């Protein structure tokens with residue numbers, strides 16, 4: 001698509017970065033302020049995560065009846081989701097529908113990636129540039145650029161020499177990639193690898209799955225949405241959306257959480273409860289069988305071993321099954337995956353699991369890739385190797401704040417923020433789903449809506465009271481970091497080398513970046529600080 005002419009010299013009230021679900025909602029809400037707004041979007045369409053991650057098998061892991069906007073009653077009543085867990089094309093279609101229905105497109109500049117953000121202290125204005133040549137000035141910036149946006153491509157020597165095709169799943173082409181008869185190598189077994197493997201295996205000549213760390217995956221039990229189920233949701237949206245805002249994961253659960261302790265039951269009873277949940281519930285409901293799964297190592301191990309046994313029962317070759325069993329970190333401390341037939345894929349003749357923990361990948365060659373022990377001939381390499389999560393979208397934008405401070409320097413020892421929104425020394429810059437926010441541990445459309453509402457109210461407060469600038473202080477960042485760490489320490493989350501800790505990126509400081517205190521608690525904390533007279537904010 002030919003890009004429009006760059007905008008130069010224009011002044012805006014607000015620049016929104018990213019036309020994903022939060023960015024779109026920000027554009028919608030900012031209308032109430034009558035503000036002059038522009039949104040820069042790197043892609044040539046809306047949808048953010050659901051625009052970029054168009055790999056085969058990409059699908060949401062929260063049911064679509066709730067992984068959807070709540071702000072407009074007509075929208076939520078009229079929109080029809082064909083399946084419980086929507087595939088990427090349906091989510092992208094929904095984002096497009098919302099952009100059109102609410103006339104949001106006119107304020108979006110597509111194919112314009114923000115690559116420079118500079119704060120002018122004297123004028124309290126952000127100077128924003130894009131790779132398309134835009135140069136504009138704005139009082140406020142709302143960065144809705146995504147927690148999982150900056151792809152991680154491991155720097156294997158020789159990648160440039162590869163004569164086949166290679167793709168990162170988060171930058172998948174629109175054109176269909178034909179795997180028929182091809183020798184395919186898939187690197188990575190996180191949520192993405194687990195979704196793409198079964199689909200590729202259907203047509204590939206041979207699929208090698210290069211696994212460094214196995215993941216726990218639960219059956220999604222995805223199916224077409226039953227009309228009765230849809231009717232029930234639509235009749236009860238008000239109550240259910242209200243329940244979502246009271247839930248730590250911003251999720252509506254069909255069954256109330258079981259507050260019973262796992263230790264009240266005999267091993268046989270536990271097995272029965274877990275089996276019933278596994279067989280009937282689908283999705284993350286399984287995690288809620290017992291109250292202490294995510295905080296007590298012994299309880300966690302019982303659940304972990306139950307899931308390992310499911311893997312052993314599903315995968316016929318027991319040596320392969322053992323390799324697929326996660327044993328080095330507690331259940332759920334790396335993001336849990338939902339799958340549609342992942343483990344069954346390893347029963348296919350045309351699929352081989354390669355353990356690159358014991359035999360690491362050393363280089364890409366013109367004809368495939370090499371591990372320390374073996375050379376693999378491949379036509380296609382798929383990198384399902386994840387993201388420079390939580391911080392990558394921001395640090396890749398060349399952001400400089402007060403005194404020319406570079407955000408990368410500011411975050412050299414790990415990201416800091418106040419409430420996940422603000423970084424001291426970077427005034428008038430609001431992050432949505434930033435480090436220190438609940439991010440992926442709360443259902444992201446709802447938590448994004450809530451964060452955007454909070455930011456818009458904040459901006460309203462500033463405008464009504466004639467403020468030109470809002471900043472926070474290092475002290476308040478430290479307080480918030482301490483709170484983020486305190487709640488994480490109460491759980492088992494820090495025991496895994498996960499992207500929550502930056503452990504997937506070589507050299508990234510090991511700092512827990514997600515607020516695991518719960519979306520409900522997060523709402524409370526953000527509101528408390530405002531009600532306490534905007535405590536922690538420096539308004540001038």
Ligand code: N01
Pocket residue numbers: 059060061062148154187188189190191192193195210211212213335338356361384385386387440499503504
């Ligand atoms: O990325 P990941 P993802 N050599 O970082 C491996 C969301 N999401 O794209 O674990 C070999 O989880 C790496 O190995 P290890 C969801 O929040 C949601 O899968 O670091 N392997 C790992 O196996 C999720 O958590 C949905 O040892 C290398 C994999 O690559 C987040 O996105 C769907 C390697 C990366 O896994 C990220 O998921 C998809 C190397 N050098 C994603 N470097 C749904 O809603 C990395 N790996 C369903």
